[in-house]
Amino acid sequence: MSEPWLSGPIPGVDALIAPVLYTFQQTIEELTAHTEGLSAEELWSRPMGMTPAGFHIRHAGGAAERLSTYLRGEQLSAEQIAAMKTESDPGASREQLLAELAAKLTACEAIIRAVDPAALRDARGVGRKQLPTTVNGLIVHIAEHTMRHAGQAVTTIKLVKALRTA
16 A cells, blocks of 8 residues: 555645645554554553653644644633643553544644645744744644654554564
């Protein structure tokens, strides 16, 4: 099976925005494949002091949700801030983590699909300090950040699996 970005255009999505949606598809595919057979204990383990894969999976979705709030020109809600503080709480199963990730990436995708390509250079502020960026900057960062944490999760998972047989 080829990677999502090799699957052709996404109907109804501008070519400048589609790569972000491909990262969401690839994140789900890779994490679904690599987490197969892992227990909740393994997902939340800290091999050699590394951050648990469970955190990276949960954080990828949570960060995408928060960044999409800034994309809409809004500030984080109290609920979003509270949820962010629980991202490292252990215990969620593979199924729970993947369902939560898929739901958050699907919601973020809907927001990104609604972006008018003519607005890509529009200014946006991030955080309480309203640090300056653009719609395009946020969209690219959402993709990059999501894939970064997916990659960190996969690396941790590979170590967890290798240590099973060590």
